[in-house]
Amino acid sequence: MSGVAGRISTVAAAIVLITLISSCGLVGGKETRVTESSHEIRDQCNRTLNFFENILGITDTAIGYGSINPEDKIDRGAMCTVTKSSVGVGGTRLSAMLSPDSEPAPVRGDPSYIAQTGYDDKVWLNQSPGSVRIYTTVDGWEGSLDLNVDQINQVSITSGEQPNFEVSDHEVRAAAKFLIELTRELT
Known part of the structure; x- marks a missing residue:
């Protein structure tokens, strides 16, 4: 026995x-393993600011670091806020994902995020007349880009400018490609 x-x-x-x-x-x-990025938050923010100014044509912008030290490492995630007249008008976020096959949490179950085609990596778009939100997943990392059209135009009004900022399909596509490259290169 x-x-x-x-x-x-x-x-x-x-x-x-x-x-x-x-x-x-x-x-x-x-x-499933969580990785860390050794790039500085400043790298992410400089690239984001350059995209907003030179590709989207949004002038007089800056980075709102707040209490974040730009020399800190991205590590498992970082956020970058673009401001115009001290008002947040958009930005990017990078974060390591626990599961490389999962959808980003804000996308999961939200029908306003539409999966996009024509990219090497997964991309979801949520676009309304007042905002654009893009998510991507690249090699176990999640990247997001927000663009608040309403805020940009509101700041223009308070600055005495004509509120005429709109986002074209070409700019949405450029934003998705930028986000994929940012996520791939800084993670």
């Missing part, structure tokens, strides 16, 4: 071990 009991406990131990290994993502599928 002790021989049978020993074999049963050995089989039970093997089943437990296999279950533990597979639940940790080491067998089958992609390994």
